[in-house]
Amino acid sequence: MASPFAAASRTMCEAFQSTLTRNPDAIAVRTVGETESLTFAEWGDRVRAIAAGLAGLGVQRGDTVALLMTNRPEFYPIDVAVQHLGATAFSIYNTSSPEQITYLLNDSHARVVVCEQQYLQNLTVGRVGTDLEYLVCIDATPDGTVGLEDMVSDADPTFDFEKSWRAVEPDDVLTLIYTSGTTGDPKGVQVTHANMIAMVAGAEQLWRSDPDDRIISFLPSAHIADRLSALYHLMVVGNQLTTVADRKDFARALVDVRPTIFGAVPQIWQKLKAAIEAQVRDTDSANAELAQWALDCGRQVSDLDLDGKSVSPVLRAQHFAADHLVLSKLRAAVGLDAPKLAISAAAPLSEEVLRFFNGIGIPLSDAWGMSELSGVVTMSAKGQVRPGTVGKPLDGVEIKIAEDGEILVRGPMVMKGYLNKPAHTADTVGVDGWVQTGDIGELDADGYLKIVDRKKELIINAGGKNMSPSNIENWIKAFSPLIGQAVAIGDNRKYNVALISLDPETSAAYAAKYDLPSTPDALSSNQNVVAAIEAAIDQANAKLSRVEQIKKFRIVPDFWEPGSDVLTPTMKLRRKPINERYAALIEELYA
Numbered sequence: 001m002a003s004p005f006a007a008a009s010r011t012m013c014e015a016f017q018s019t020l021t022r023n024p025d026a027i028a029v030r031t032v033g034e035t036e037s038l039t040f041a042e043w044g045d046r047v048r049a050i051a052a053g054l055a056g057l058g059v060q061r062g063d064t065v066a067l068l069m070t071n072r073p074e075f076y077p078i079d080v081a082v083q084h085l086g087a088t089a090f091s092i093y094n095t096s097s098p099e100q101i102t103y104l105l106n107d108s109h110a111r112v113v114v115c116e117q118q119y120l121q122n123l124t125v126g127r128v129g130t131d132l133e134y135l136v137c138i139d140a141t142p143d144g145t146v147g148l149e150d151m152v153s154d155a156d157p158t159f160d161f162e163k164s165w166r167a168v169e170p171d172d173v174l175t176l177i178y179t180s181g182t183t184g185d186p187k188g189v190q191v192t193h194a195n196m197i198a199m200v201a202g203a204e205q206l207w208r209s210d211p212d213d214r215i216i217s218f219l220p221s222a223h224i225a226d227r228l229s230a231l232y233h234l235m236v237v238g239n240q241l242t243t244v245a246d247r248k249d250f251a252r253a254l255v256d257v258r259p260t261i262f263g264a265v266p267q268i269w270q271k272l273k274a275a276i277e278a279q280v281r282d283t284d285s286a287n288a289e290l291a292q293w294a295l296d297c298g299r300q301v302s303d304l305d306l307d308g309k310s311v312s313p314v315l316r317a318q319h320f321a322a323d324h325l326v327l328s329k330l331r332a333a334v335g336l337d338a339p340k341l342a343i344s345a346a347a348p349l350s351e352e353v354l355r356f357f358n359g360i361g362i363p364l365s366d367a368w369g370m371s372e373l374s375g376v377v378t379m380s381a382k383g384q385v386r387p388g389t390v391g392k393p394l395d396g397v398e399i400k401i402a403e404d405g406e407i408l409v410r411g412p413m414v415m416k417g418y419l420n421k422p423a424h425t426a427d428t429v430g431v432d433g434w435v436q437t438g439d440i441g442e443l444d445a446d447g448y449l450k451i452v453d454r455k456k457e458l459i460i461n462a463g464g465k466n467m468s469p470s471n472i473e474n475w476i477k478a479f480s481p482l483i484g485q486a487v488a489i490g491d492n493r494k495y496n497v498a499l500i501s502l503d504p505e506t507s508a509a510y511a512a513k514y515d516l517p518s519t520p521d522a523l524s525s526n527q528n529v530v531a532a533i534e535a536a537i538d539q540a541n542a543k544l545s546r547v548e549q550i551k552k553f554r555i556v557p558d559f560w561e562p563g564s565d566v567l568t569p570t571m572k573l574r575r576k577p578i579n580e581r582y583a584a585l586i587e588e589l590y591a
Contacts, residue, residue: 005236006201011193013084013165019238020044029073029241032253038073046077051084052155057134061086064108068092068115070245071217074138078114084165090176091222095563101126107188170194177224177371180568188419189371198412199374200236202394206381207341213239213260216253223570225345228375229263254335263343269353274481294326299359306387327360336362340382343367346570350474351387366390374413378449389448406455407441408434459490465547475543480536481506485560487578497589498553499582500533501560524555552589
């Protein structure tokens with residue numbers, strides 16, 4: 001059954017205008033501590049004013065407007081104003097180089113970029129030779145730019161806002177989501193209004209969304225996960241959103257907001273797990289013993305529930321006490337005492353991490369989707385989590401497994417196609433509408449989907465054994481917060497080895513605690529650090545089959561940053577560049 005909000009609308013513009021009438025004085029968008037806020041009525045007024053200003057610059061239906069800014073309230077009226085012109089708004093990753101910006105501007109034919117002053121230098125270099133006509137700056141007016149408020153003041157007085165947004169059609173392109181480019185140039189996924197209405201309708205039902213929900217925006221708005229949860233869901237449901245411009249404020253934001261729906265990438269969940277475990281270790285001995293008992297009790301009950309096994313009345317009573325005395329306080333301390341749904345997406349999540357959070361009472365579910373599918377298409381509702389899977393498909397989504405194991409998906413959220421790339425579109429979306437996802441998976445008897453790995457990334461060792469590198473990597477990362485990224489290597493080899501990149505934040509804290517140099521080069525060769533990583537790999541190997549186990553490893557002497565040549569902005573591994581950069585080190589491991 002479709003959401004009553006989404007089902008009533010043909011386009012996202014219609015959905016937004018309907019939302020504005022329901023509770024206009026409610027806070028729609030705010031910052032941590034509510035130093036800034038925007039009601040729905042104010043949001044609607046700003047959309048109308050900015051749309052007129054953009055129309056004055058010549059933006060019209062079918063045009064493309066690029067956005068480059070941090071997670072901040074100003075983003076929402078600008079993006080939605082572009083939508084109401086029948087134009088397409090898309091975000092550029094903040095970490096993009098001038099060369100990457102040039103590619104995106106050329107591919108999208110964007111005529112206008114709306115940005116923050118801090119990104120002007122890269123934009124100014126990146127615009128050379130593109131169709132870009134206007135740089136609209138939201139927080140300053142340097143030479144060569146148009147100030148946002150100046151643009152609004154100079155708006156076209158004849159602009160007909162009502163006529164403009166009512167002319168938008170379901171098949172109009174709502175946004176472009178550029179793929180991470182792990183295997184070549186990024187491709188612009190065209191997501192239509194109809195695609196997103198279907199996506200939000202399915203998500204609302206599974207998320208059990210309502211206007212009282214609280215959500216945090218801290219992931220890049222260029223990623224489909226943030227655009228779905230923070231922008232489009234908000235436009236349709238009319239809940240409350242808190243923006244986090246600086247990742248350093250993330251922990252404070254959790255406690256400030258106490259989100260009811262919370263999604264993050266696996267690395268965030270791994271860091272939260274490490275923080276909770278550290279909190280337990282750092283208490284005095286008597287309380288630490290009580291806390292560990294509570295964690296063990298919660299995990300025991302949760303694992304039985306997750307595995308569909310019965311829990312004895314005695315154990316259930318012990319769990320009630322453990323939750324009252326310890327677990328509820330742990331959830332409150334990190335700000336996750338209210339979520340009815342907690343999601344990990346964008347990359348595979350370790351089953352160990354999933355079980356840990358369910359054990360302390362946070363209903364964490366692994367989810368799966370793609371930009372080409374307008375967001376997340378499988379997940380588990382609270383009480384229906386099945387470890388090792390990414391849940392069931394949303395309503396309206398069809399999934400089947402091809403003969404070679406590839407997951408095929410069909411439904412109303414399948415993209416319109418890749419911008420300017422008809423051949424790539426034809427390779428991905430068949431004439432019958434089935435999307436070839438590139439992922440290998442399995443469906444169980446109850447319809448739960450298990451992701452094995454990316455089709456092109458499977459390890460086939462010298463003995464012909466197929467293995468999932470991401471499964472191996474997830475187990476490695478589960479057992480030490482010092483590990484930022486792990487890369488399993490073993491294709492056409494006799495055994496598997498691993499490259500480890502240390503987590504910058506955790507490593508810095510570790511170095512300060514033990515009075516060590518904090519550079520990655522120094523830490524990578526420190527005996528205590530090496531021993532900690534070796535212990536984590538030993539624990540991971542205990543969870544893996546013999547053929548999957550890591551026989552040797554090396555810690556690389558540098559940190560891997562999102563948006564670099566080895567890591568995408570969404571922290572996916574760029575395996576080919578990694579293999580090329582560390583070729584000599586890999587050969588040493590096999591010497």
